[in-house]
Each structure stands twice: as structure tokens, then as C-alpha cells.
Amino acid sequence: MSLLTRRRLLRRAALSATAAGADRAGLAGAAAAGTAASATTVAGCDGTPDPDGDADPDGALRFPPGFGWGAATSAYQIEGAAKEDGRGESVWDTFSHTPGRTRNGDTGDVAADHYHRYAQDLDLMRDLGLRSYRFSISWPRIQADGSGRPNQRGLDFYRRLVDGLHERGIAPMATLFHWDLPQALQDTGGWENRDTAERFGDYADAVFRALGDRVPVWLTVNEPKTVVQNGYLGGHHAPGRQDPAAAYLVAHHLQLAHGLAVRALRAAGVEGRIGPALNLHPCYPADETAEAAAATRLYDGYENRLYLDSIFKGAYPEDVLADLGAESRMVRGVRDGDLKIISSPVDLLAVQYYTPIYVTGQGGTVRRWPTSEAEWQQIYPEGMYDILTRVTRDYGRVPITITENGLPCPDTLATDGTVDDTARITFLRDHFAAAHRAIRDGVPLESYHVWSLLDNFEWAEGYEQRWGLVYVDYPTQRRVLKSSAHWYRDVIRRNGL
Structure with missing residues (x-):
């Protein structure tokens, strides 16, 4: 890797939309150049009905029958119970307990205490009318050290969760890896070590054999790009590295892990569907110059095409390999047959x-x-x-599920016990309208999970x-439906806007 490329990758990490802090250079000029689109312009819906998603005569947007309205979470972000029932330590336990790594020194030790309150949370999902729930399985809860015989107590927790979803008429959608790599594997090189991808295949096989009869949709690796950019370029996510040379070897091994998980599902004879979960960022030239067009093409290569x-x-x-x-x-780390594994046929794209x-x-x-x-x-x-x-134009009509879309708001609990998050309602309405137009x-879009x-x-x-759609009062762990949750319940009931 040339020094120029190394510097470019470090700059990209700092400037990336996934980074915690983006460069502010050119901000004033960009703001002057752009104008905010109205909700009407963004939606782009002219009321013309078709079989895939109709507009009622009154202008309401109806989604296809059976559309999978849902919500999403991840294990480390909500479960807590960090040292209970045989769970091992993850890289995020290590990272969050390292001084200066997280805001206010916060950790996921307790989080939203979902491990103990999952039944209450399942009832909330039922009351919202969710049709699908996308969650993740904690690898160190299944294999404390990232290998070996699975921890039955961990599997039992997810079995209870999945059974509870079925009892409430909610379809489970399980993610195998949402960034909580067992620390024991990190100690032997983490995702820089090819063996970690092999261990992931073994872990996936154990989970499929334990839960595969009850989970209709599986997602393999959540946002490999974020692990690469935030964990190995910017360094502000676990494992907290700033090593461009390692970063894209990590990308390859994460993709390899994805492919090995797909093959494990097929080998286990599980009937569920499987695919990757990719955060995709549409890339646009900042101006009309040829230089901006060329730079955008390469940027898109790192952001999207590397994974797709x-x-x-x-x-x-x-172009990415040449860069x-x-x-x-990374280039030296790709072995014969790797890309055949990575491109094992999938059933859907998240x-x-x-x-x-x-x-x-x-x-x-x-x-x-x-x-x-x-x-x-x-x-x-509009993005x-x-x-x-x-995606549909370039990669064919693979079924698509949106597994994350949302935004943070300055939510506060009012004295009357309500949480007014009007901005979130506006955000979701406009994005739902854009999805309806797609x-x-x-576009063969079959479900939408709010983050x-x-x-x-x-x-x-x-x-x-x-x-969240649901406010969590962390000192008491009380749950309160925000205005957006009430609004979303109506969207689900109407199957549209």
C-alpha cells in the first residue's frame, strides 16, 4: 500500500459518514449549494397506483399486502447481563471499559436490561403491532471464547426470545454478528486472523442447529464496512485501531465469514433464508467536475461495491484493488476459492x-x-x-429488507409522562415515502425495520x-412509548401512510 493511499484511507475514515466526527471543511459552501428537499419532492409519489404499492384516492400510500413492518436492535446495545449465564467478554466490553473510549465512560454492562426484561419488551412489540423483529445473537453468549461447545444457557435465552416472538405473531429475524467479537479471538488477531472467519462458520453452524427450526430469516455480518472504517481506520469503535494496512484485510475476512455462514446454513439443512446486512451510502459528486466524478466512483467502491x-x-x-x-x-490475503465462498448464493439483502x-x-x-x-x-x-x-438495477431483483433506518432526537420525558419526538415522525414519514416510491x-422491498x-x-x-421508538429511563429501566411509536403503530395498522 502506497503512502498516498494510506493517507487517503485515513482521511476517508475521518470524513466518512459513519465516523463520529466528520471534517467541517467546505461546510458553509456545501450548505449554500444545497437546498433541503420538501417531503413532497422527496416522496415523488403522484398517486398513480400499481400492484406493488398503491396510492388511495385520498393520496394515502399503501404498501404491498403482508409488508413486514418491524424494528431492530442489537445484543450489546440492549441486553446487559454482561457477566451472566456463561457469557464471555467481547471486544466491546474491553473497549467500553477503557478510559476515554466512550462518552461519559458508558458501557453496555446493563444497557436496557433486555436480558431480564425481554418478556416486557416482547409485549411492547406486540402492542405496537410489529410484524417482524430484527435482533442479534451475542457470539460470546454462545461461545465465551469464540469456539468450542456452545453455551446452552445462552442458546436457551434466544430460544425463549424466539418462542415469545412466535407466540405474539412476530417473525424473528436474527443477525449472527453485530460487532461483539469474543475478546479471546481478538487476543489471537481478531478479524486480521483468517482463522476467525473459520470460527465464525462453526459458531453459525451451532446456532443454526439450535434455532434454525424457529427463525425464518438469518443475517450474517452486520455492517462489515463499519467494523473496517470505525474499528480499524478511525479507531473510535472496538477494537480501536488506526491501521489502514490491516483494515481491508479485515474487510476480506468479514466477507469470508459471511460466505462461510451461508454455506453452514445450507449444510445444516435449515430451511430459513439468509443474506448479509450492509450499510449502503449513495455517493454523489459534490460538483460537476470530472475530478469529482472520478473521485466519487472510487469512493463508492470503498463504501458500497467492495461488499456488493x-x-x-x-x-x-x-479500481479499489488497484488503489x-x-x-x-488484503490483495495478498485473498486465496483461491475465497470469492466463490463469499459469493455463495443468498436469499435476500438487508x-x-x-x-x-x-x-x-x-x-x-x-x-x-x-x-x-x-x-x-x-x-x-431521496438517498x-x-x-x-x-441495488436492484446493478445486482438484480434480489429481495430486499431494510434492517436499519432512523435518527437520534433530543428526547425528554415530560411531566405528563409523554415523549414528543415529532422530528422522528417527519424523518420516518419521508423515508417511508421514498421506500414506497422505490x-x-x-424494487422488491419486502420489509422495513426502524432503528x-x-x-x-x-x-x-x-x-x-x-x-428508539421507546424511551428508556435508564435509572429505573421504565419503558415509555414515544409519539413516534404511537404514530408507527398507526402506520402498521393502515399498512401505509
Whole structure:
């Protein structure tokens, strides 16, 4: 890897929309250049009905029958019970307990205490009318050291959770890995070590054989890009590295782990469907110059095509490989047969959309739209439409589920016991409308999971940001439905806006 590429990757980590703090250079000019789109413009719906998603005569947008309205969480962010029932330590336990790594020194030791309060949370899901619930399984809760015989107490917890979902008429959607790598595997090299991908395949097999008869949809690796960019470039997520040479070797091993999990499902004879969960960021030139167009193409390679092409086309994008260099650890780490494993046929693609990226001719980024409390997140619903239609156009009609979309709000519990989060309602309405337009234009979108069901431990931001439909009063663990939760319940009941 050349020194120039190394510097470019470090700069990309700092500027990436997934980074906790983005570069502010050019912000004023970008804000002046961009204008916020109205909800009407974003929705783009003219009332023309079609079989996939109709508009009623009164202008209401109806989604296809049986559309899977849901919500999402992840294990480390909500479960707590960090040292109970045989759970081992994860990289996020280590990272969050390291001084200076998380806001206010917050950890996921207790989080939303979902491990003990899951039955109450299941009732909340039922009362909201959720049709699908996307959650993650904690690898160190199943294998404390990342290998060996699975911990039955951990499997039993997820069996109770899955059974409780079925009892309430909610379809389970389980993610195998949402960043909580067992610390014991990190101690032997983590995702830099090819053996970790092999261990993941073994872990996936154990989970499939224990729960596969009850889980209809499986997701393999959540946002491998975030592990790469935030964990190995920016260093503000676990394991807290700043090592560009290691980062894209990690990307390859995460993709390999995905493919091995897909093969494990097929080998286990499990009838459920399986696919990856990728956070995809539509990339746009910041201006009309040829330099910006070229830089955007490469940026898109790192943000999107590196993960999509390997899974759906069986090859890494040539421009990204050339940029990394023939002697990079990633290029040298790809073995014969790896891409065949990575491109093992999947049944669906989980898309997570939060923000667009605008790329300058110098390879930097600028902001064009208003941001949420998460300063990396530009609010641009049209990006939802663009990324969904792009995936269908470029990779075929693979069924798509949206597994994360949401924003943090400055939610407070009022004296009357309510939480008014009007901004979240506006955000979701506009993004639902963009998704409806995508369905109308041929995207095979089958479900939509709001991030998140509950306020939770928001990684390096600790408990400072609230993303949930349900307010969690952390001192008491009391749950309160926010205004957005009541609104979302009506959306689900109507199956549309």
C-alpha cells in the first residue's frame, strides 16, 4: 500500500459518514449549494397506483399486502447481563471499559436490561403491532471464547426470545454478528486472523442447529464496512485501531465469514433464508467536475461495491484493488476459492440506510443537507430511493429488507409522562415515502425495520443519543412509548401512510 493511499484511507475514515466526527471543511459552501428537499419532492409519489404499492384516492400510500413492518436492535446495545449465564467478554466490553473510549465512560454492562426484561419488551412489540423483529445473537453468549461447545444457557435465552416472538405473531429475524467479537479471538488477531472467519462458520453452524427450526430469516455480518472504517481506520469503535494496512484485510475476512455462514446454513439443512446486512451510502459528486466524478466512483467502491460486488458478482472491484495496491495485505490475503465462498448464493439483502455522501474532486467530502444529532448523518430521504433502485438495477431483483433506518432526537420525558419526538415522525414519514416510491418503481422491498425499538447503548456515544421508538429511563429501566411509536403503530395498522 502506497503512502498516498494510506493517507487517503485515513482521511476517508475521518470524513466518512459513519465516523463520529466528520471534517467541517467546505461546510458553509456545501450548505449554500444545497437546498433541503420538501417531503413532497422527496416522496415523488403522484398517486398513480400499481400492484406493488398503491396510492388511495385520498393520496394515502399503501404498501404491498403482508409488508413486514418491524424494528431492530442489537445484543450489546440492549441486553446487559454482561457477566451472566456463561457469557464471555467481547471486544466491546474491553473497549467500553477503557478510559476515554466512550462518552461519559458508558458501557453496555446493563444497557436496557433486555436480558431480564425481554418478556416486557416482547409485549411492547406486540402492542405496537410489529410484524417482524430484527435482533442479534451475542457470539460470546454462545461461545465465551469464540469456539468450542456452545453455551446452552445462552442458546436457551434466544430460544425463549424466539418462542415469545412466535407466540405474539412476530417473525424473528436474527443477525449472527453485530460487532461483539469474543475478546479471546481478538487476543489471537481478531478479524486480521483468517482463522476467525473459520470460527465464525462453526459458531453459525451451532446456532443454526439450535434455532434454525424457529427463525425464518438469518443475517450474517452486520455492517462489515463499519467494523473496517470505525474499528480499524478511525479507531473510535472496538477494537480501536488506526491501521489502514490491516483494515481491508479485515474487510476480506468479514466477507469470508459471511460466505462461510451461508454455506453452514445450507449444510445444516435449515430451511430459513439468509443474506448479509450492509450499510449502503449513495455517493454523489459534490460538483460537476470530472475530478469529482472520478473521485466519487472510487469512493463508492470503498463504501458500497467492495461488499456488493464480492457477494453478488464474485469479484472485488478492480479500481479499489488497484488503489490499495498489489502488495496490500488484503490483495495478498485473498486465496483461491475465497470469492466463490463469499459469493455463495443468498436469499435476500438487508440494506441499512442513514446518509448520503458528497465527494469532492480531491476525494474529501462535504455536507449538503441538514444533519441530525449524529453529526455524520445528513437527512436526505431521496438517498433511500437512490440506493434501493441502484441495488436492484446493478445486482438484480434480489429481495430486499431494510434492517436499519432512523435518527437520534433530543428526547425528554415530560411531566405528563409523554415523549414528543415529532422530528422522528417527519424523518420516518419521508423515508417511508421514498421506500414506497422505490417499490412502485420495481424494487422488491419486502420489509422495513426502524432503528431502533429501544433507546440503547449507542457505541462510542454511550447513552447520550436516543434512537428508539421507546424511551428508556435508564435509572429505573421504565419503558415509555414515544409519539413516534404511537404514530408507527398507526402506520402498521393502515399498512401505509
